[in-house]
Amino acid sequence: MNxxxxxxxxxxxxxxxxxxxxxxxxxxGIVETPRFMPVGTTATVKTLTSAHIEDAGAQMVLSNxxxxxxxxxxxxxxxxxxxxxxxxxxxxxxxxxxGFQVFSLSKTRKITEEGVTFKSPLDGRTIFISPEKxxxxxxxLGADVIMAFDECPPYPATRDEVIAATxxxxxxxxxxxxxHQRPEDQALFPIVQGGVHLDLRAQAAKSLQExxxxxxxxxxxxxxxxxxxxxxxxxxTAPLLPENKPRYLMGVGTYKEMAIAIASGIDLFDCVIPTRxxxxxxxxxxxxxxxxxxAPFKRDFTPLDDTCPCYTCQNFTRAYLCHLVRCGExxxxxxLSLHNITELIRFTQQIRxxxxxxxxxxxxxxxxxxxxxxxxxxxQH
Amino acid sequence: MNxxxxxxxxxxxxxxxxxxxxxxxxxxGIVETPRFMPVGTTATVKTLTSAHIEDAGAQMVLSNxxxxxxxxxxxxxxxxxxxxxxxxxxxxxxxxxxGFQVFSLSKTRKITEEGVTFKSPLDGRTIFISPEKxxxxxxxLGADVIMAFDECPPYPATRDEVIAATxxxxxxxxxxxxxHQRPEDQALFPIVQGGVHLDLRAQAAKSLQExxxxxxxxxxxxxxxxxxxxxxxxxxTAPLLPENKPRYLMGVGTYKEMAIAIASGIDLFDCVIPTRxxxxxxxxxxxxxxxxxxAPFKRDFTPLDDTCPCYTCQNFTRAYLCHLVRCGExxxxxxLSLHNITELIRFTQQIRxxxxxxxxxxxxxxxxxxxxxxxxxxxQH
Ligand SMILES: [Zn+2]
Ligand SMILES: [Zn+2]
Numbered sequence: 001m002n003x004x005x006x007x008x009x010x011x012x013x014x015x016x017x018x019x020x021x022x023x024x025x026x027x028x029g030i031v032e033t034p035r036f037m038p039v040g041t042t043a044t045v046k047t048l049t050s051a052h053i054e055d056a057g058a059q060m061v062l063s064n065x066x067x068x069x070x071x072x073x074x075x076x077x078x079x080x081x082x083x084x085x086x087x088x089x090x091x092x093x094x095x096x097x098x099g100f101q102v103f104s105l106s107k108t109r110k111i112t113e114e115g116v117t118f119k120s121p122l123d124g125r126t127i128f129i130s131p132e133k134x135x136x137x138x139x140x141l142g143a144d145v146i147m148a149f150d151e152c153p154p155y156p157a158t159r160d161e162v163i164a165a166t167x168x169x170x171x172x173x174x175x176x177x178x179x180h181q182r183p184e185d186q187a188l189f190p191i192v193q194g195g196v197h198l199d200l201r202a203q204a205a206k207s208l209q210e211x212x213x214x215x216x217x218x219x220x221x222x223x224x225x226x227x228x229x230x231x232x233x234x235x236x237t238a239p240l241l242p243e244n245k246p247r248y249l250m251g252v253g254t255y256k257e258m259a260i261a262i263a264s265g266i267d268l269f270d271c272v273i274p275t276r277x278x279x280x281x282x283x284x285x286x287x288x289x290x291x292x293x294x295a296p297f298k299r300d301f302t303p304l305d306d307t308c309p310c311y312t313c314q315n316f317t318r319a320y321l322c323h324l325v326r327c328g329e330x331x332x333x334x335x336l337s338l339h340n341i342t343e344l345i346r347f348t349q350q351i352r353x354x355x356x357x358x359x360x361x362x363x364x365x366x367x368x369x370x371x372x373x374x375x376x377x378x379x380q381h
Numbered sequence: 382m383n384x385x386x387x388x389x390x391x392x393x394x395x396x397x398x399x400x401x402x403x404x405x406x407x408x409x410g411i412v413e414t415p416r417f418m419p420v421g422t423t424a425t426v427k428t429l430t431s432a433h434i435e436d437a438g439a440q441m442v443l444s445n446x447x448x449x450x451x452x453x454x455x456x457x458x459x460x461x462x463x464x465x466x467x468x469x470x471x472x473x474x475x476x477x478x479x480g481f482q483v484f485s486l487s488k489t490r491k492i493t494e495e496g497v498t499f500k501s502p503l504d505g506r507t508i509f510i511s512p513e514k515x516x517x518x519x520x521x522l523g524a525d526v527i528m529a530f531d532e533c534p535p536y537p538a539t540r541d542e543v544i545a546a547t548x549x550x551x552x553x554x555x556x557x558x559x560x561h562q563r564p565e566d567q568a569l570f571p572i573v574q575g576g577v578h579l580d581l582r583a584q585a586a587k588s589l590q591e592x593x594x595x596x597x598x599x600x601x602x603x604x605x606x607x608x609x610x611x612x613x614x615x616x617x618t619a620p621l622l623p624e625n626k627p628r629y630l631m632g633v634g635t636y637k638e639m640a641i642a643i644a645s646g647i648d649l650f651d652c653v654i655p656t657r658x659x660x661x662x663x664x665x666x667x668x669x670x671x672x673x674x675x676a677p678f679k680r681d682f683t684p685l686d687d688t689c690p691c692y693t694c695q696n697f698t699r700a701y702l703c704h705l706v707r708c709g710e711x712x713x714x715x716x717l718s719l720h721n722i723t724e725l726i727r728f729t730q731q732i733r734x735x736x737x738x739x740x741x742x743x744x745x746x747x748x749x750x751x752x753x754x755x756x757x758x759x760x761q762h
Contacts, residue, residue, distance in 0.1 A: 044705060044712040051692065072679060072704040080682055080700055088696045298453060301461055311432065315469045319461055323453040324425060330711055331425040 006187040006214035008246045008267075012356040017368075018239050018265035021355040024215075024246045026092040026144035027185045028084060031059045033246060033267035034352055036253055036344040037094065038274070042067045043077070043087040045341070046275045047334040050088045055311060056342040057349065060092040060144070062270045065137050066101035069129070070122055074140035082142030093143040094270075097134045097176075099150045099191075100219070100251070111151070113168070131175040135188075139181045147217065148176045150191040155224040162195035166204050169193045177211060187214035189248060195220060196229045198236045205240040215246040218266070222251045231260050231370045238264040253344055255287050259367030262351055263360070269348065274340030279333045281325035284343045287367075292336065297322035310342035311335075387568045387595035389627045389648075393737040398749075399620050399646035402736040405596075405627045407473040407525035408566045409465060412440045414627060414648035415733055417634055417725040418475065419655070423448045424458070424468040426722070427656045428715040431469045436692060437723040438730065441473040441525070443651045446518050447482035450510070451503055455521035463523030474524040475651075477631070478515045478557075480531045480572075481600070492532070494549070512556040516569075520562045528598065529557045531572040536605040543576035547585050550574045558592060568595035570629060576601060577610050579617045586621040596627040599647070603632045612641050612751045619645040634725055636668050640748035643732055644741070650729070655721030660714045662706035665724045668748075673717065678703035691723035692716075 003009070003025040012021035022033040038045045038053060041064045045053050053061060063083060068074060080086040083093055102109060102116045109118040115130025129137075134149035149172050153165040173190045180188050190208040194201035201218075208216065218237055221230045234249060238261065241247050246267045252258065253271020261269070274284065281293045285305045290297075300318040308314075312321070312335040324332025354363045361368070384390070384406040393402035403414040419426045419434060422445045426434050434442060444464060449455060461467040464474055483490060483497045490499040496511025510518075515530035530553050534546040554571045561569050571589040575582035582599075589597065599618055602611045615630060619642065622628050627648045633639065634652020642650070655665065662674045666686045671678075681699040689695075693702070693716040705713025735744045742749070 042704070042708045042710060043701070044710050047711045047715070049692070049712060049715065050696070071708060072700070076680060076700060076704070079680060080698065086698075086701055086704075088701075299457060299460060311430070315431070317461065317467075319453070319457060320424070320467055320469075323423070323457070323467075327423045327452060329423060329425050330428045330714070331430060333711070334428070334430065334715065 005185065008215070008244060010244070012352075012358070014263075014355050014360040015358055016361045017263040019262045019351070019355050019360050020265060020267070021352045022246065022267055024267070026060075026187070028090060028092045028144050029059070031092050031268070032349075032352060034258070034262045034348045035059055035268060036258065036348045037062050037268060037270040038341045038345075039064075039270050039272045040087065040089075041272070042071065043083060045337070047278070047330065047337045048275075048341070052311075052334075052338050053089065053341070054091075056338060057345045058091070058341065060094055060268070061089055062094045062096065063087075063141070063143065064098070064101065065095050065134060065141065066098035066105070068095075068141060069098065069127070069137050070120055074137045078140040078142070084142065092145070094145040095138050095141050095143040095147065096250070097138065097147040097149040098129055099134070099147075100152050102129055103152050103154070104223075113171075131172040132179040135176050135179040135181075139186065142182075143186065145187045145189055145215065146180075148173045148188060148190045150193060150219055152193065152220045152223065153195050155195065157195055159197060162193070162197055162200055166193045166195075166200055170204070170207055173208065173211065189213060189215045189217045191217045191219035191250070192237055192241070193220045194233075194237075196225055196233065198232065201233055201237045202240055205237050209242060213245070215248060216241040217248040217250050219250045221249065222257075227257065228370045230257060234261045234266060235264045238266050241265070255284070255347060256367050258344075258348060259351065259364050260370070262348075263368050271344075274344050275337045278336035278340050281332070281336070283321075283336050284340050292318065292321045292325045292332075294322075304339055305343070308339065308342060308346070310339045312339040386566065389596070389625060391624070393739070395644075395736050395741040396739055397742045398644040400643045400732070400736050400741050401646060401648070402733045403627065403648055405648070407441075407568070409471060409473045409525050410440070412473050412649070413730075413733060415639070415643045415729045416440055416649060417639065417729045418443050418649060418651040419722045419726075420445075420651050420653045421468065421470075422653070423452065424464060426718070428659070428711065428718045429656075429722070433692075433715075433719050434470065434722070435472075437719060438726045439472070439722065441475055441649070442470055443475045443477065444468075444522070444524065445479070445482060446476050446515060446522065447479035447486070449476075449522060450479065450508075450518050451501055455518045459521040459523070465523065473526070475526040476519050476522050476524040476528065478519065478528040478530040479510055480515070480528075481533050481632070483510055484533050484535070485604075494552075512553040513560040516557050516560040516562075520567065523563075524567065526568045526570055526596065527561075529554045529569060529571045531574060531600060533574065533601045533604065534576050536576065538576055540578060543574070543578055543581055547574045547581055551585070551588055554589065554592065570594060570596045570598045572598045572600035572631070573618055573622070574601045575614075575618075577606055577614065579613065582614055582618045583621055586618055590623060594626070596629060597622040598629040598631050600631045602630065603638075608638065609751045611638060615642045615647060616645045619647050622646070636665070636728060637748050639725075639729060640732065640745050641751070643729075644749055652725075655725050656718045659717035659721050662713070662717070664702075664717050665721050673699065673702045673706045673713075675703075685720055686724070689720065689723060689727070691720050693720040
């Protein structure tokens with residue numbers, strides 16, 4: 001049954017936490033939430049083909065505006081018929097706004113109210129990205145969900161710097177909405193900033209709701225702050241976002257952080273960790289991170305995870321993966337990336353199933369405690 | 382219908398050349414010849430999974446004794462249940478003897494009648510490989526076809542050096558046969574050496590037939606000599622090998638060299654070129670080598686080769702491949718490797734089909750002329 005684009009149906013709720021199971025409808029199909037989204041930075045999830053991504057159970061894939069603008073350029077992707085066609089992915093897609101990369105990757109940037117000027121790390125040419133430009137690029141790329149161009153303050157930053165960035169993010173959102181040419185088939189999500197200051201987060205969450213948009217993101221986390229800050233920010237902010245819209249926690253995708261965020265009502269996640277650790281020879285298995293180079297794996301002729309349905313686990317042993325990783329063979333990184341993405345997607349799927357049975361806390365409660373000194377104090381009271 | 386292991390049936394002959402179509406029966410299934418074999422040096426074809434290799438149409442896959450002995454060691458592969466199980470490839474396999482690598486890759490080697498001593502490039506430990514040791518390793522790996530441990534003279538070399546290496550190869554073959562513990566399920570192929578000296582090649586081809594083995598290889602070509610020498614060696618040597626056994630030209634796998642060798646009666650080929658050029662961003666398309674980095678491909682939204690059935694050509698454009706290659710994305714190298722291997726296998730399959738219709742010269746004759754000054758002189762007489 002086709003619902004109007006960008007409808008979000010809540011189909012299950014946890015009775016003990018804010019966790020919910022949802023269905024988000026996009027022009028390229030549904031996303032069942034909570035769901036981990038693999039990251040295809042340059043229109044490819046590193047070391048994998050789009051067939052692999054589909055096999056991994058991906059529904060929505062993220063790609064990066066900043067990288068695609070630099071190479072190959074959005075004009076080429078538009079000529080190709082859009083990002084979906086270009087990379088042969090016919091399911092939902094999301095593009096970030098480039099904001100995070102402009103602020104974190106560019107050394108020689110200059111920020112003004114108008115936008116950000118920086119030098120291309122590829123050829124040194126000067127590039128200017130404004131809210132209008134970011135949306136123009138994202139309109140050309142054609143993802144189902146596009147993100148507002150925001151100013152992400154670094155960590156640490158002074159409270160005044162965070163206030164300034166948060167207020168600018170609000171003004172830039174107005175310009176993004178004005179510039180957006182494809183509101184019918186591209187949902188624009190605004191981004192809640194506010195650093196580690198919960199009052200600024202709450203203020204931003206409230207003010208961004210003046211605009212009736214199809215979903216809301218929490219940005220500026222996982223930028224170097226201790227993980228209990230992430231938990232605090234998410235716990236305080238997520239419940240302030242509209243109930244009937246998907247909530248996306250940007251750049252987070254580890255077991256624990258996802259579980260805690262889901263308990264706070266987050267629906268969508270993305271992270272480069274599963275492919276990055278794969279390229280270091282590591283795998284996520286049953287909540288742990290294993291280094292496949294380790295000697296005990298040399299003669300371990302069992303699958304990586306015999307409960308995992310992925311191609312890697314169904315066809316190869318830990319000994320073989322250990323061998324490939326020790327040889328530096330790309331095939332090893334491919335097989336581990338495929339498993340890691342499958343594993344994180346499966347983790348969110350399993351949580352979803354638990355929510356639908358209202359067994360989230362029973363089955364995933366062990367993930368929900370912070371190692372935060374304050375919160376452990378609280379739990380003693 | 383199961384034939385006895387290692388039967389070679391000639392099912393078609395060209396009426397103008399020595400080309401033939403055959404079926405080689407192995408414990409892990411048949412190989413339809415002529416056929417290109419992809420190389421899985423360290424028990425993986427670089428950048429590809431075994432599912433990719435199967436999709437590419439591979440029947441027999443080659444792996445390297447030298448590399449597997451160094452890492453992970455044949456004991457681990459034997460414990461895994463053999464090379465087929467270790468790398469999840471349930472079709473025919475061939476291992477080389479390590480001879481070529483010992484002579485070409487090791488800097489500090491010492492050759493005696495007993496064998497070759499060299500230092501491991503991985504950890505510097507001293508390794509000794511003799512004919513007996515090579516066969517012992519290959520018996521542990523368990524490929525369907527194993528190769529005799531030979532001495533491959535370099536190019537250039539003096540006639541006396543080539544004679545010494547060829548004679549030693551003969552003596553070492555006797556020891557390989559003696560050492561071979563699994564003659565029922567592993568066919569041992571001897572290797573014809575003789576450098577660029579056609580009389581030495583003829584002598585070797587004859588003397589090796591004193592042993593009634595299941596197939597014969599021509600080695601020591603493509604070691605630096607001009608390509609018209611390869612053509613000459615193959616044209617002179619292949620027809621001297623038994624009609625009723627498969628003939629394998631080692632280390633050769635370009636369009637022209639394969640076509641000329643097939644015309645001389647060669648059945649099997651292997652080469653690392655298709656994956657190596659892929660990692661340089663190049664593709665084999667319709668007999669040519671294309672560099673996908675080239676600017677015209679940036680906006681070429683057609684498949685690499687619209688006649689190719691491979692996953693790459695069925696799902697992606699040249700523009701996308703160009704983008705991936707320019708970004709240095711591994712996925713690009715994977716997609717090009719998959720195409721290149723498919724293409725070279727398909728080339729040998731197409732030749733096989735032409736032979737079966739006795740149309741080999743009509744359809745592939747344009748590949749059969751050498752650029753050799755002597756042979757063009759001949760053709761003028
Ligand atoms: Zn798996
Ligand atoms: Zn192809």
